[in-house]
Amino acid sequence: MTWAVIVGILSSGIRLATPYLYAAVGETIGQVSGVLNLGVDGVMLMGAYVAFFVALRTGSLSLGLIAGAGIGAMFGLIMAFISVTLKAEQGISGIGLYLFGLGLSTFLFGVTIKNVQTIDGFPDLAIPALSRIPVIGEIFFQHNILVYVAFALVPIAWFVLNKTPFGLKVRAVGQNPEAADSLGVNVSRVRYLTVTLGGMLSGIAGASLSIALLNTFQQNLTNGMGFIAVALVYFGGWRVSGVLLGSLLFSTVNAVQLWLQVKGVTIPSDFLLMMPYIVTILVLAAMANRRVNAPAALNKRFERGES
């Protein structure tokens, strides 16, 4: 184990964590307000496709990013309409949203782009001065812009959820919507906002893959990442700090197994591939006794004046 390998592993871990962070932070905001959206993967795929398509056709990565965020917000809005206004069962409608996003992105890719193509995505952006620090600089400060934004999002989301009146409303709506309603909080409006915001972040998660990290699009590009993001919300105990920890843990262990294989360590590759999942399960088991405050109203429909 040389320094170069450790630096390589940690900087790989940070890059791999980026899409999970956007998607899982977005999902956390939605779940804290009481809405479970299992369609994250489908929304990520739409975000990835639209961002790639727009960037490919206009040559502008920023326009691509905006379009990816926009389609994500639109899908969030659809989810909000189904689960808040129509009061449909959240788990099932989320799966429906996933299949819709998977199918639509595959179909649109087939008719508009047709063959796999690559673009030049967001370049790496070394932060002046900070990137010069030995070891630390190389691990943290030589990534593309979307990686930095993902990590900046964590304290912002924490602050908004825990220190602002809006965050208080979100949490109230997720814990006890009847009480919040009786105090004059518009439960539906809050949930519309959180689920749309969550969708937007999922869209950006997809865009971070297609125009910053992988710079390509193909059918089912996310390969189930959205479901891991939902799991990370539970792993993180509905706290953004926990989500950050979970994303980094999962991604770093994944990076470790990649480096071990590249370095030719003689452990069967099948075993190495299991590592991220085994470590995650072990950590979950070790933390099984801690108090987890799941939003009390999660996955429950809210009927005004029912109770």
Next chain:
Amino acid sequence: MNKVLSGFVLVALIVSSIAIIGMATPFKVAFVTPSTINDSAWSQSMYDALMTIQNEMGEGNFQFVYSENMFVISDAAAAIRDYASQGYDLVIAHGSQYGGSLVDIAPDFPNTAFAWGSTANTFSDQGITNIFSYQPYSEQGGYVNGVLAAKLSESGIMGVIGPIETGDAKRYTEGFEQGVMATNPNAKVSVTWTGSYSDVSLAAETARTMIKSGADVLTGTSQMVIGAIGVAKKEGAIWFGYDVDQAPLAPKIVVSSVIVDWTVALRPMIDAIQSGTMGGTVYDLTLANGGLKIAVNAEGLVGKTIEGIINGDIKVGE
């Protein structure tokens, strides 16, 4: 009255059967594949081959349909059975994961021929007579890429990104390693199996990891490698392709691609079926019979050489 009616029906039957015999019926193929037909890899190579044959024989004589994204084997099995019962002449189950399903289905449809690969197993040892198989000798193409890779690598470190250590991917990787070692015995080839055919993100991060560990030449198999090609393009590493010509993805860095030309297996297979043989033959795809081809990307190789002479990395005539 009844006699008149039955006579009329008889005449009608005779006329219609003459009409059917007189009409040229096209050769109908159904193709079931795990990924999409535009995956720039495994599925696309077979789709392209079927298109080529359709252009050769004409749409009146050859028609094909396909079911893509048949990653779930039970879905694929349902599709295969469906096509067989619709009377297709040949059903191609394009994946080594479909063998078990074919053993179940093929005996029920003796008038349909089936084909699958990559494998040398036609199940004739189990008494099944209507299954063909095909197998590319991927190691031959891998060897050629390996020799070129060892010549072009400056660091002597090369990386191979594979999905699962089996079938085509394994044979290609072993051939590549052999080609490298025959050319530069001091070279180092690091091989990483990602455990997935479709995890583009993991393939990309593997490529980054390899480049950071000093690799300047990369190659790999399956549809996930587009992520790795994207990284190689960004970092300026050289890429060697497999399945289809991958040069269009990154014209400046792809030096050569091993192309599998399935028409070499399909043409004799169709001839055999039309003359009544429904299975039992293994079709090899090799450099010798043209089933494997090496597509050299002039822009990549020539471009690299010219660039090398201009900036002084390559010394000529000194």
